[in-house]
Amino acid sequence: MIELGRMSVHTQSAGREARRRVFAVVGLLGGDDIVASLTATGTSEIARHMVATAAFPDPHIVFFVCESTLGVVLRLDFRAEGISELLEQVGGLFGRVERAAAGSGLTAQTKILSRSAPSAGDALRCRQLVAEQGREELMAALSEKNRELETSFERLRREKSAKQRMESELNIGRDIQMNLLPLVFPPFPERNEFDLYARLRPAREVGGDFYDFFLIDQDHLCFVVGDVSGKGVPAALFAAVTKTLIKSRGSIDHSPGTVVTHANEELEHGNENAMFVTLWLGILHIPSGRVVYTNGGHNPPLLRRANGELELLEEIHGPIVGAMDDLAYGDDEVELRPGDSLILFTDGVTEAMDVSGALYGDERLEDLAREMPAIAPQAVVELLLDEVDRYAGEAEQADDITILALSYAGPSRDRNASLDVQIDSELAAIDGAQEEVGTFLLERGVEEEIVFHINMVLDELVNNIVSYGFDDEDDKPSIQLRVDHNPTAVCLTLIDRGKPFNPFDTEEPDTSLGIDEREIGGLGIHLVRSVMDEAKYRRHMGGNEVRLVKQLRASEPEEGSQQ
Numbered sequence: 001m002i003e004l005g006r007m008s009v010h011t012q013s014a015g016r017e018a019r020r021r022v023f024a025v026v027g028l029l030g031g032d033d034i035v036a037s038l039t040a041t042g043t044s045e046i047a048r049h050m051v052a053t054a055a056f057p058d059p060h061i062v063f064f065v066c067e068s069t070l071g072v073v074l075r076l077d078f079r080a081e082g083i084s085e086l087l088e089q090v091g092g093l094f095g096r097v098e099r100a101a102a103g104s105g106l107t108a109q110t111k112i113l114s115r116s117a118p119s120a121g122d123a124l125r126c127r128q129l130v131a132e133q134g135r136e137e138l139m140a141a142l143s144e145k146n147r148e149l150e151t152s153f154e155r156l157r158r159e160k161s162a163k164q165r166m167e168s169e170l171n172i173g174r175d176i177q178m179n180l181l182p183l184v185f186p187p188f189p190e191r192n193e194f195d196l197y198a199r200l201r202p203a204r205e206v207g208g209d210f211y212d213f214f215l216i217d218q219d220h221l222c223f224v225v226g227d228v229s230g231k232g233v234p235a236a237l238f239a240a241v242t243k244t245l246i247k248s249r250g251s252i253d254h255s256p257g258t259v260v261t262h263a264n265e266e267l268e269h270g271n272e273n274a275m276f277v278t279l280w281l282g283i284l285h286i287p288s289g290r291v292v293y294t295n296g297g298h299n300p301p302l303l304r305r306a307n308g309e310l311e312l313l314e315e316i317h318g319p320i321v322g323a324m325d326d327l328a329y330g331d332d333e334v335e336l337r338p339g340d341s342l343i344l345f346t347d348g349v350t351e352a353m354d355v356s357g358a359l360y361g362d363e364r365l366e367d368l369a370r371e372m373p374a375i376a377p378q379a380v381v382e383l384l385l386d387e388v389d390r391y392a393g394e395a396e397q398a399d400d401i402t403i404l405a406l407s408y409a410g411p412s413r414d415r416n417a418s419l420d421v422q423i424d425s426e427l428a429a430i431d432g433a434q435e436e437v438g439t440f441l442l443e444r445g446v447e448e449e450i451v452f453h454i455n456m457v458l459d460e461l462v463n464n465i466v467s468y469g470f471d472d473e474d475d476k477p478s479i480q481l482r483v484d485h486n487p488t489a490v491c492l493t494l495i496d497r498g499k500p501f502n503p504f505d506t507e508e509p510d511t512s513l514g515i516d517e518r519e520i521g522g523l524g525i526h527l528v529r530s531v532m533d534e535a536k537y538r539r540h541m542g543g544n545e546v547r548l549v550k551q552l553r554a555s556e557p558e559e560g561s562q563q
Contacts, residue, residue: 001075002123004063005130009050009080018061019044022076025063025126029074030114039074039110042093046078046086046106056080063130065123071115078106180240182213185378193286193411194221195420197377198404199385201348207400208235208277209346210243214251219286222250225344225404226279227298229320238275242267242321246281256281256294257331260321264296264329267322276323280344287411289336294329296321299347302369306339310370338410343369343380348401352388355395360388372541376420377405379480379495383541386477386497390542417444419483425466425476425496430459437483444485446552453531454490454550460524461494461503461546469498469544489533492548501544502537504529 004025007018019040026036043061050059059080066075073095083106091097095111118126185197198211208228216222224246228235245263253259260281267277280301282293293313297320303311318329336342345365352360368387372380381403388401409418419440423433434455441451462479470476480495503525529535534549 001064001066004065004123004127006060006062007130009047009059009061012051014051015044015048018047021129021132022074024129026074026110026113028122028126028129029065029072029118031074031110035111035113038093042090042108043076045090045093046083046108049083049086050078050080053080053082056082063126065118065126066109067117068112071112072118073109073111073113075107075109078108080105180243181211187213188215191286192409192417194284194406194408195377196223196404196406197381198225198402199381200400200402201385201397202400203348203397204231207231208239209348209400209402210239211344211402211404212243212247213404214247216251216254216283220254221284221286222246222281223284223344223404223406224250224279224281225298225346225402226277227346227348227400227402228277229275231400234273234275238267238277238322242277242279246279250281250283254283254292255331256283256292257317257329260294260296260318260329261327264318264321264327265325268325271322274323276320278320282342284336284406284408289338289340289408289410290333291336291342292331292333294318294331296329299345299350301345302343302366303334303336304341304343304369304372306337306374308370310366312366336408338408339374341377341380341405341407343384344404344406345384346400346402348397348399349384349388349403351399352392352401353395353398354391355393360391364391368541373493373495373545375480375493375495376482377407378420378422379482380405382478382480387542417485419485421481421483423462423479423481425470425479427463427466430462430466433462433481434458437481440483441485441490446485446490450490450550450552454492457528457531457548458492460528464501464503464524465494465496465498465544469496469501471499488552490550490552492546492550494546494548495543497543500539502539503546504535504537 007021008014009018022043023036023040026039027033031039047061050056056079062077062079064075064077066073077100079100086106087097087099090108094108097106097108100107181200182198186195188194196213198213200207200209200211202209208231209226210228211223211225213221213223224243226239226242228239228242242263245266246259249259249262253262260279277296278298279296280293280298281296282291284291294317295313295315296318297316300312300314303313305311313332313334315332317331318327350360350362350365354360364387365384368384372383375383384403385401417440419437421433421436423429437458438451438455441454442448458481465479466476477497480493482493482495484491484493506525528548531550532548533551534547536547538545
């Protein structure tokens with residue numbers, strides 16, 4: 001007995017497909033049309049019943065060719081539960097129908113198909129017919145694959161949805177964390193004795209760095225930078241608690257040491273995860289410039305004197321905060337003089353790595369702070385971040401980065417007025433900058449004509465920077481403008497991070513020639529030189545710096561008036 005193959009019976013089309021195949025096989029084996037029709041009809045009836053009951057895990061029909069003493073017959077085994085009752089119904093359609101073992105199926109065979117064995121070619125063709133998949137079976141298999149794909153897609157969709165929900169919650173956490181920080185600058189526009197600026201850039205969605213500053217009263221400013229152990233949500237929560245403890249205690253206490261001592265006791269209590277924070281906290285007495293400070297295991301800040309000298313406030317007044325109880329933190333003090341600046345930072349700055357894993361380091365930071373021009377705190381912070389980014393290159397940020405810069409101008413009565421303006425590198429921003437500069441100068445009694453000339457110069461220079469200073473049209477860093485006013489002069493300092501360009505390195509146009517005879521360009525810079533009393537350029541610290549001075553003179557007496 002030779003097995004020709006088997007046919008699965010799972011789909012509604014199984015009856016038609018079984019009929020088609022059995023009819024073709026019987027025809028090949030030599031049976032006449034009547035035998036072929038009866039056999040095919042019986043097979044179709046049983047197949048439909050197998051599909052309808054679906055009681056067997058794998059219902060199928062097995063095709064056999066066997067030689068009896070009388071000749072060649074086709075034997076069919078129907079493997080499925082609950083079809084024994086079809087014996088009488090289909091008995092007349094086959095030569096013989098028998099109940100299989102344990103009632104699990106039927107075995108049926110045709111009447112004699114041939115008195116001689118089928119040829120090898122006929123047997124091969126029979127096997128091909130049995131193995132052949134009909135259109136319905138292919139569609140059924142395709143439908144099954146589609147169902148599997150849909151199941152996989154639904155699983156992926158749920159996983160993606162969960163991931164998006166988690167990312168959304170982390171982004172919300174980041175927003176909450178950032179909104180807990182003071183983000184409005186300048187923070188105290190009514191105070192001209194000092195200026196400060198800070199930036200926090202987490203390495204992940206949320207981070208463990210923090211900064212804060214607030215006026216305790218009209219004469220005292222408290223400011224702090226901290227770095228919590230670890231990263232992510234736990235570190236962010238620990239940072240928020242630390243910041244809250246410092247502000248609540250610092251609002252009533254002028255001793256940084258006792259403020260941190262109190263915070264340490266509260267953080268250590270119930271700290272089962274052994275988290276801790278390093279921090280540097282200072283309180284500035286605004287009228288005198290005296291800063292009382294304490295350092296709890298943090299990086300020493302940089303003190304940049306007005307003459308460019310650099311000092312490190314290296315005193316440590318206690319270990320990390322929140323890890324041990326019964327600690328008393330001390331404090332020290334330093335005097336800020338007009339023009340001095342303090343730079344506070346976390347170790348994400350000095351431990352920033354390039355692609356080879358080399359650290360940025362303290363020495364680079366100190367050299368940069370020592371060589372930078374006298375610029376406003378915001379420009380200081382942005383310059384430091386730019387330099388760290390340039391050093392890191394394509395390397396991923398490994399730790400949170402926080403920088404706070406504070407400049408001291410001296411008591412209000414001794415201060416010459418200054419204005420710091422950040423100009424977006426687009427032409428539309430020039431009008432706003434001119435309006436801000438004009439208002440600042442007019443409020444200080446500068447003549448309208450001089451203000452008009454200064455704004456005309458500002459328009460010319462900023463227009464040149466925006467139009468020609470950057471190779472990448474989509475990445476134009478902002479332009480820093482500082483305006484200093486005193487009774488004798490107005491000084492403008494423009495700093496941009498564009499490609500090297502000296503606007504004054506051009507020949508003076510020959511104004512004696514007619515318009516048609518002159519070369520194009522040059523008149524704008526000629527106007528700048530004519531209007532301002534001093535105009536200088538230098539390439540410094542990777543940027544362009546233009547310094548302009550306009551002397552303020554007493555107005556000339558009107559003609560005919562008494563001198």
